[in-house]
Amino acid sequence: MLMSGGSANTTFQIDEQRRLVELWDHAAVGGRLPSRRDIAPSRMVALLPHVSIVDTDGHQPGRVRLAGTGLRNLYGREITGLAVADMPFGSAADYWVQTFRDAIRMRRPVWGAAPATGRQDPRIATQIWTRLPLSSDGHTVDAVIALDCVRWTAHLPAALRDTIDRNRTPEMAAVCVAA
Numbered sequence: 001m002l003m004s005g006g007s008a009n010t011t012f013q014i015d016e017q018r019r020l021v022e023l024w025d026h027a028a029v030g031g032r033l034p035s036r037r038d039i040a041p042s043r044m045v046a047l048l049p050h051v052s053i054v055d056t057d058g059h060q061p062g063r064v065r066l067a068g069t070g071l072r073n074l075y076g077r078e079i080t081g082l083a084v085a086d087m088p089f090g091s092a093a094d095y096w097v098q099t100f101r102d103a104i105r106m107r108r109p110v111w112g113a114a115p116a117t118g119r120q121d122p123r124i125a126t127q128i129w130t131r132l133p134l135s136s137d138g139h140t141v142d143a144v145i146a147l148d149c150v151r152w153t154a155h156l157p158a159a160l161r162d163t164i165d166r167n168r169t170p171e172m173a174a175v176c177v178a179a
Helices: 015-027 045-050 069-075 090-106 158-166
Strands: 051-056 061-067 110-115 125-134 143-152 174-177
Touching: 015 045, 015 125, 015 143, 045 051, 045 069, 045 143, 051 090, 061 090, 069 143, 090 110, 090 125, 090 143
Parallel strands: none
Antiparallel strands: 051 061, 051 143, 110 125, 110 174, 125 143
16 A cells, blocks of 8 residues: 555545545555556445546546546536536636646545535635546556535634645645655
């Protein structure tokens, strides 16, 4: 397994992140990155509305190959087929593209929280995200599985809410990386 067991769990903002990273970590055997087929959709049914799979060239995020129905609600449109650089991120586009680049470059899960994008009001909603690299050969990142969930900022744990409130711009949002 690639992620150090347990130590990163304290930084998860929501259970959905923990569940997806656990599935990824279980599939990352012998130092190899998991492939799409290693993470069965049947093991993450509740997460599927918030999950997308993005193709990469090993360095940059490419097009959204698959997007859950909850993401249509988040972004206000269908994102399947869009290039990540063309997604409706508004003025925070650089931040969101970088979340994919980080997972590709580091070859490990990254996650965090930032003011919501898309149709959500960033003053009262927080987008909690996770990016996990996938590889068909075990080494070269050729896809990223992404989880994006929106929560009302007022319902988040106080420590996270305080961080988000102090740093209302995505560039200052929390980012965590698995050890």
